[in-house]
Amino acid sequence: MRVTNKSLTRNFLTNLNRNLQAMQKTQNHLSSFKEISRPSDDPFQVSRIMSLNSSISKNDKYLSNIKHSIGWLDATDDALQGVVGAVQRAQELTMKAANGTYSETELYSIREEIIQLTEEIAQFGNTSYEGRYLFAGYDTINAPFDVDGTNTLVYSSGSSDTGIIYTEISPGVTVGININSERFFNPSNSTVSISDTLHEIYNALGTPTPANLDTRIEELNQHLDGYLSLLSEVGAKVNRMEAAKEKNETDTLNLTELLSSIEDIDIAEKSIEYKSMTAVYEATLSAGAYILQPTLLDYL
Amino acid sequence: MPGIFSTYNTALKGLRSNSLATQTASNNIANADTKGYSRQRVILSESAPYNFANFQIGTGVDVNNIERIRDKYLDSQLWHEYANHGTYAAAQAVLEQSEIIFAFDDTGLNAAMDAMWNAWSDLAESPEGTNGRTIVLQATKTFTDMMNQMSNQIDTLDADTLNLIASKVDKVNSLIGDIQLLSDQIYKTSLKGVDANDLEDQRGVLLDELSALVNISVEYDEFSRIKITESDTGTEILGFNTKTPPAYKLSIDISTGEVGYDDGTDFTAVDLKNGEIAGNLKALSQVRKYKDSLDDLAFTVATIVNYVLTDGNTTGTPIFTISSGSEFTAETIQVNPLIESNVSLIRAGLTGTVAGDGSRALAISQLSETRLPIDVSTLELYLAGNYNAATMKIEPDQTGRTMGDIYEDIVSIVGSDLNRVNTGLITEEALIAKLEAREESISGVSIDEETVNLIKFADLYAANAKVISTLTEMMDTVLNMVR
The missing domain is CATH 1.20.1260 (Ferritin)
Known part of the structure; x- marks a missing residue:
C-alpha cells in the first residue's frame, strides 16, 4: 500500500479527533457530575432515572403527608386525653352525688361543675389543627360542637358529619386520620350519647334526690371505654404513621442511592481517566510533530 | 544511416x-x-x-x-458509503434537536407531571379555601404550558427539517446541472482524443457531494460521459446525452413532506432509503411520531383528570379545555379559563360543597399510579366501563401503562432512535475512513x-x-x- 503525506495527516487528524472526542465526553461527565446527560447516552437507564426521580418526588410528598398526619393525630390524641379527663371527673362527681349525703347547695355546685365539664368537652371537640377542626368530619371550617341554652352538648350545625379524611402514605395506601363528629359525640356507639348522659345528670342534679345516677355512672363508664378505644385507635395510627415514615425515609434513601449509582459519576475514576486521556492526547500531539515533519525534501 | x-x-x-x-x-x-x-x-x-x-x-x-490514476470501482463503493453516511448524519442532526426537546431531568415534562399530581395531593390535604386550589392551578398551568411549548418546538423542528430537505433537493438538481455541464466539456475534449483529467476530478468532487445526498450509481461511456441512476428507486436522474435535460427532476411536496420525481407534468412520491435527504425524511417521520405520542399523553391526562373531576362530564367544571380545534393535543391543551379566573370551581371533594372533603383531589393525585389502556382511542370507552363514581376510582388496566410511563416511553424511544443513528454513524465513518485511505493510496500524491x-x-x-x-x-x- 502506498502511503502518502495526505494519508499520514488524515490518519493523524482522525486519531487526534477521536482522542479529543473522548476527552470532551469525560470533561462533560466531570463538569456535570452526571454519567448520563442526554437520553441517547443510555436510553434504558434514562427511563429508569425518570421513574426513580418520579418515585422520589412522590415519596417526598408521602413523607409530607405522613408528617402532617402525625401532627394531626397528636393533636387528636391531646384533645381525646382531655375528654377522658373530663369524663372521669364527671364520673367522680356523679358517684359523689349518688352517695346521697349532699345538701342541695352541694348538689348545685356539683351540677355547676357538670356544666363546666360539658363545656370543656365541647371545647375539646372544637380543637383545631392548622386552622382545621379535628372532629368536624368534612366540615372542617366550622366548629362542630356547641353547648345550647339547656346546657346540653349539641352539634352546632344540628347534625353529625361522618366524613373521613383520607391521606395517602404510600402508593395506593390511604389512611383515614380523623375522628368525625359522630364518633366524638357517641364514642361507644350506644343508644345514649355523652351529651344525653351529661344532660340527664344535669337534670337529675336539679332535683333534691337525684334519681338513676347509677345508670348514668354505668353509661359514663361506657363512654369512657369508647373514648379510650378512640385513643388507642389514634395511638395505633400514630404508630403506623411512624413506621410508614421510617419506611418512607429508608425507601427514599435507597431510591436516591440507586439513582446516584446510575446517573452520578465516580469522581475519582473519572479524574484518573481524564488524566490519562490528557497524557495520551499530549503524546499524540508530540508524536504528530515527528510523523508529519519529515519528507525527502528535508534531506536534499 | x-x-x-x-x-x-x-x-x-x-x-x-x-x-x-x-x-x-x-x-x-x-x-x-x-x-x-x-x-x-x-x-x-x-x-x-x-x-x-x-x-x-x-x-x-x-x-x-x-x-x-483513479480506481472507478472504489469511487462507486465510496459513493455508496457516502450515501449511507449521509443517511445517518442527516438523521442525527434532526434527532439531536428533538432530544433537547424531550428533557428527562427536573426541567422535563415528567417533573411537571409529578408536580401536578403532588399539587392535587396538597389540595387533598387542605381542601378548604383557595390556597390548595391555586397550587393545583399553577402546577396544571405549568404542565399545559410545557406541553404547548414542546408541541411548538416540534413543529418548528418539523418546518426547519422540511426546509432543509427542500434545499437539499434543490442542491441535487443544481449538482446534476453542473455535472451535466462538466460532462459536456469532458465529452468535447475526449472527442479530440484527449483525457480531460482535471475536469474529471472536478466532476468527481461534484459526484461525491451528490452521493451524500442521494444514493447514486454511475455508468461511463467511451467518451467519459456518465449516466447517473438513483439506486433506491432505479430512476435515471442524468442520461449520457449531455444536451438533453434529465427526464426526472427530484422535487418535494412541502405540504405532505413527500419527496418524489417530477417528469414535467406529474409528481410521483418515492421512498428514498439512503442519502441525506432520506435521512432527513426518516428523522422527520420519527419526530412526527414523537409528537403523536405527546398528543396521546396530552389527551390521556386531560381526559382522565377531567373525567374524575367531573364524574364523567356530568357535573362540575373540567380543569382542561381545548384552545382550538376539537381534540386534546399537546398544542391545544389548556387550563379552563373559567377555573383560571375562579379557582374555587375546582372540586376537591365528593360533592364539592363540603369544605374539608379532599377525597376527589386525593383520587386525582392517585391517577398517576393508575394503569390505563395503551391504545388511547379506547380510553373514553374504558373510563365509561371502569369508573366508580362513589369511590371516584378507575379500575386499573393491568396490561396498560401509567401516564408517567407514556412520557418515559417517548424519551427512551427518542434516546434509542438517536443512539442507533450515532452508532451507525460511527461505523460508517470508520468504513469511509478505510475506503478513503485506500483511495488516497491509489490516487493520492x-x-x-x-x-x-x-x-x-x-x-x-x-x-x-x-x-x-x-x-x-x-x-x-x-x-x-x-x-
Missing part, C-alpha cells in the same frame, strides 16, 4: 518528455492537498523506429498520454515519490542535454574537417 540531425531530434524528444514529466510531477506536488485531485502520470512509449538495411533504428521517446521523480527527471533531462552537447561537439568536428 541516421544522421546527426536525426539524433538531435531524438535528444530533443527526450528533453521534451522529461520536461513534461517534471511539469507533471510539479503539478502533482502543487495539488497534493487539492480536494478530489488524482495524481497524474506521464505515459511514455518508444517512437516508431525506421528500417535501415536489415535492422531497425529507434527514434527516441513519445509522450503517449498524461494519465489520471506522495511528496517523497514526486521528489524522487523530480530528481530522476532532472537527471534524465541533464543526460539528454548532454547528448545535445555531444552532438554539438560532433558537429564541430565535422565542420572542422571541412575547413
Whole structure:
C-alpha cells in the first residue's frame, strides 16, 4: 500500500479527533457530575432515572403527608386525653352525688361543675389543627360542637358529619386520620350519647334526690371505654404513621442511592481517566510533530 | 544511416518528455492537498523506429498520454458509503434537536407531571379555601404550558427539517446541472482524443457531494460521459446525452413532506432509503411520531383528570379545555379559563360543597399510579366501563401503562432512535475512513515519490542535454574537417 503525506495527516487528524472526542465526553461527565446527560447516552437507564426521580418526588410528598398526619393525630390524641379527663371527673362527681349525703347547695355546685365539664368537652371537640377542626368530619371550617341554652352538648350545625379524611402514605395506601363528629359525640356507639348522659345528670342534679345516677355512672363508664378505644385507635395510627415514615425515609434513601449509582459519576475514576486521556492526547500531539515533519525534501 | 540531425531530434524528444514529466510531477506536488485531485502520470512509449538495411533504428521517446490514476470501482463503493453516511448524519442532526426537546431531568415534562399530581395531593390535604386550589392551578398551568411549548418546538423542528430537505433537493438538481455541464466539456475534449483529467476530478468532487445526498450509481461511456441512476428507486436522474435535460427532476411536496420525481407534468412520491435527504425524511417521520405520542399523553391526562373531576362530564367544571380545534393535543391543551379566573370551581371533594372533603383531589393525585389502556382511542370507552363514581376510582388496566410511563416511553424511544443513528454513524465513518485511505493510496500524491521523480527527471533531462552537447561537439568536428 502506498502511503502518502495526505494519508499520514488524515490518519493523524482522525486519531487526534477521536482522542479529543473522548476527552470532551469525560470533561462533560466531570463538569456535570452526571454519567448520563442526554437520553441517547443510555436510553434504558434514562427511563429508569425518570421513574426513580418520579418515585422520589412522590415519596417526598408521602413523607409530607405522613408528617402532617402525625401532627394531626397528636393533636387528636391531646384533645381525646382531655375528654377522658373530663369524663372521669364527671364520673367522680356523679358517684359523689349518688352517695346521697349532699345538701342541695352541694348538689348545685356539683351540677355547676357538670356544666363546666360539658363545656370543656365541647371545647375539646372544637380543637383545631392548622386552622382545621379535628372532629368536624368534612366540615372542617366550622366548629362542630356547641353547648345550647339547656346546657346540653349539641352539634352546632344540628347534625353529625361522618366524613373521613383520607391521606395517602404510600402508593395506593390511604389512611383515614380523623375522628368525625359522630364518633366524638357517641364514642361507644350506644343508644345514649355523652351529651344525653351529661344532660340527664344535669337534670337529675336539679332535683333534691337525684334519681338513676347509677345508670348514668354505668353509661359514663361506657363512654369512657369508647373514648379510650378512640385513643388507642389514634395511638395505633400514630404508630403506623411512624413506621410508614421510617419506611418512607429508608425507601427514599435507597431510591436516591440507586439513582446516584446510575446517573452520578465516580469522581475519582473519572479524574484518573481524564488524566490519562490528557497524557495520551499530549503524546499524540508530540508524536504528530515527528510523523508529519519529515519528507525527502528535508534531506536534499 | 541516421544522421546527426536525426539524433538531435531524438535528444530533443527526450528533453521534451522529461520536461513534461517534471511539469507533471510539479503539478502533482502543487495539488497534493487539492480536494478530489488524482495524481497524474506521464505515459511514455518508444517512437516508431525506421528500417535501415536489415535492422531497425529507434527514434527516441513519445509522450503517449498524461494519465489520471483513479480506481472507478472504489469511487462507486465510496459513493455508496457516502450515501449511507449521509443517511445517518442527516438523521442525527434532526434527532439531536428533538432530544433537547424531550428533557428527562427536573426541567422535563415528567417533573411537571409529578408536580401536578403532588399539587392535587396538597389540595387533598387542605381542601378548604383557595390556597390548595391555586397550587393545583399553577402546577396544571405549568404542565399545559410545557406541553404547548414542546408541541411548538416540534413543529418548528418539523418546518426547519422540511426546509432543509427542500434545499437539499434543490442542491441535487443544481449538482446534476453542473455535472451535466462538466460532462459536456469532458465529452468535447475526449472527442479530440484527449483525457480531460482535471475536469474529471472536478466532476468527481461534484459526484461525491451528490452521493451524500442521494444514493447514486454511475455508468461511463467511451467518451467519459456518465449516466447517473438513483439506486433506491432505479430512476435515471442524468442520461449520457449531455444536451438533453434529465427526464426526472427530484422535487418535494412541502405540504405532505413527500419527496418524489417530477417528469414535467406529474409528481410521483418515492421512498428514498439512503442519502441525506432520506435521512432527513426518516428523522422527520420519527419526530412526527414523537409528537403523536405527546398528543396521546396530552389527551390521556386531560381526559382522565377531567373525567374524575367531573364524574364523567356530568357535573362540575373540567380543569382542561381545548384552545382550538376539537381534540386534546399537546398544542391545544389548556387550563379552563373559567377555573383560571375562579379557582374555587375546582372540586376537591365528593360533592364539592363540603369544605374539608379532599377525597376527589386525593383520587386525582392517585391517577398517576393508575394503569390505563395503551391504545388511547379506547380510553373514553374504558373510563365509561371502569369508573366508580362513589369511590371516584378507575379500575386499573393491568396490561396498560401509567401516564408517567407514556412520557418515559417517548424519551427512551427518542434516546434509542438517536443512539442507533450515532452508532451507525460511527461505523460508517470508520468504513469511509478505510475506503478513503485506500483511495488516497491509489490516487493520492506522495511528496517523497514526486521528489524522487523530480530528481530522476532532472537527471534524465541533464543526460539528454548532454547528448545535445555531444552532438554539438560532433558537429564541430565535422565542420572542422571541412575547413
